[in-house]
Amino acid sequence: MYRKRSAGRGLTRLAVLALTGALIGVPPVAAEPGGDPAAQVQWGACPADVPADPPQLQCATVPVPLDYSRPDGTQIEIMISRLASKNPDKRRGVLLLNPGGPGGSGLGLSKLLVTQGLPASVLDSYDLIGMDTRGVGHSAPVSCGFTDDQAYFGNIPPYAADDAAVAEQATIARGVAEQCAANDHDGRLRQLSTANTARDLDRIRAALGEEKASFLGFSYGTALGAAYASMFPERADRIVLDSNIGDTFLDHDGMRRYARGMEETFPDFAKWAAARHDSYGLGRTPEEVRRTYFTLAERLDKTPVDGMDGGLFRFSNFVTLYSESSYAAAAQSWQSLLESGNAGPAGGRPPGTGAPSPNDNGWSVFLAVTCNDIEWPEDVGTYRRAVAEDREKYPLYGAAAANIMPCAYWQLGPSEPPVPVAADGPAGVLVVQNRRDPVTPLRGGESIDEKFGERSRLVSVDGSGHGAYVLGTNPCASNTVTGYLVDGTMPERDVTCAAASG
Structure with a gap:
């Protein structure tokens, strides 16, 4: 035993660890493709809280407009990191990275990928560019003012045992939406969206002096990558979307x-x-x-x-x-x-002290981006019916995933429509998806692949868990993605990877 x-x-x-992660009306405001990277990005040491192993990791900041409808207005700084290629003869460009969330810090993602076995051929081919996206960590961070004694304590609503539990969650959700609006003192929360973050990616590309940028994103990072490939198709190079939410945004159906x-x-x-x-x-x-x-x-x-x-x-x-x-x-x-049995210390979640929650920033970014990206149903009855349906259809977790979110009462957005996935454009989107994934099931990968049409190929993996490339162990998936990133070998048709032996 x-x-x-x-x-x-x-x-x-385990739960706490997991929590610590458009075009109409506002033009894309693309940056100029060229430029002198030495003059625009000044690399130096990363902040002390950013993993610095491998020691070659460097950090810098890139200015971007807070509000892209006012490009000459207030600027914010986006912090990026670089793990540079050590082989200039094989380097072909930059690979922008995103770990998901929204709300997850990506400054140390290159370290994680190296630790997990990112192939040397990919490290030779690219400078790996991590970042804290707008609102996160070192990039103009936002806060809803969450404290450790609040009833709201996670991005996914609590399991609703009955209609009364939905009504109770609705009260909490309304209070959270009002709290976030009250804490948006400088207008940053209302400017957090997938569209604006995709615009930031293009500013970063230009600041690095690159004509095009490749992208590797996981989970919510697939929504960001899909938005970038749709808004800037001629600037997007080789795009890999791993563990897909199915669109450029997360809505109530996606949460369900x-x-x-x-x-x-x-x-x-x-x-x-x-x-x-x-x-x-x-x-x-x-x-x-x-x-x-x-x-x-x-x-x-x-x-x-x-x-x-x-x-x-x-x-x-x-x-x-x-x-x-x-x-x-x-x-x-x-x-x-x-x-x-029932003999242990009784009591639910321990009472807090009123101190700032260590998850305040991550939760705040998640809500701002998710709620700003798209309109959510406002009628409590919609959620009550969804909870009742999913409690029966998906008894393990349906009554949580269908429950009401603060987005139902959000006061800050959306300020523009969600980014439509662009089927017109150059091929170059590789969609990678485990067949069994708790948060982004296979249907998400199939859906985004369908939306991209001939621009994409789907690599479905007979595997389990969240993350197939590098984070998984399937050699077929690894070889397919690595071959695409390094050699540009896009499969002629969709790929089905059998389960890894052993």
Whole structure:
């Protein structure tokens, strides 16, 4: 047996880690393609909180308009990082990186990709350019003023057991929307959108002195990459979109797909746990493991244990499915919860102190971009019906993913329509997608591939988890994407990658 741990603490830690991530009316305002990079970008040491290993990582800032409808108005600074190619003879340009979110810092993403095994041929071919997108971290950061004692404590709404829970969440969501509007003192929150961030990418490209820019984005980064390829098709070079939300924005339907993703991915965890029944005792078959999930969730709904209630339990297991590396920690927590029964320390989420939440910036950016990108339904009844439908259709997580968001009451945007995916333009978009992904299920990859038409190819991978290229282990996916980034080898047709052996 594995060493036991505090009943809810392991899953709570996983949940916290996961939370720490258009054109009409406003012209694209493209930057000039050329320029002297030495004169426009001054590289130096990165801030102390940016991972500096490999030590060659450098940082700089690029000025961009806060409001692109007033390009000569207030400017903000976007911080970027560079891991330069060490092989000038093979270097072909820059590869812009985005880790997702919206709200995730990307300054250290090149370090993560190198650690995970990004091929040397890609490192030779490109300067890797990470960044904190507008509003994030070191790039004119925004804040809704979240504190650690608020009822709002995550980007995904809590599981709604009934209509009353939806109504309660609606009250919280309205308060959060009003709070964000009240904290938008300098107008930054209202200027956070996927369209504006795509415009920033083109400013960064020009400041680096590049005629074109390639792009590798994960999760929400696929929406940003799709927007860039649509708004600036002649400037976008080789575009890789990994783990796709299905469009250039996240809306209520996209959020509801999280429930589908969990249903499609949970069997992988259940099979893994059943094969280790002698270690964890969660069930001898995947079906028994699934029943254990509902047993624990319903027990915790009635009696929270050690800071873990039913809603947090469901959310924590949703996060667990991002990677098989999280399975063991989750199984240990399930084991402890089963053994403690109702005898452990009672109580839900521990009370806060009123101090600023460490997730304030990430949550604020997520809400601003998500709510500014597109109109969300305002009628509570729409969410109540969606929750009831998805609670039955996707019982693992449907009543959370369909629940009401602060976007229903958002006061700051949208200020322009969402970016339409442009099917007209040069080919060059490679869509990469695990077949089982809890947050961006396969349907997201299929949808964005359909929208791009002949501009894209879909690489579907018989794999599980969030992230297929580098973050996954499938050699077919790795070779296909690497071949495209390095040699420009776009598959003639869609690719289906079989499960990796072993």
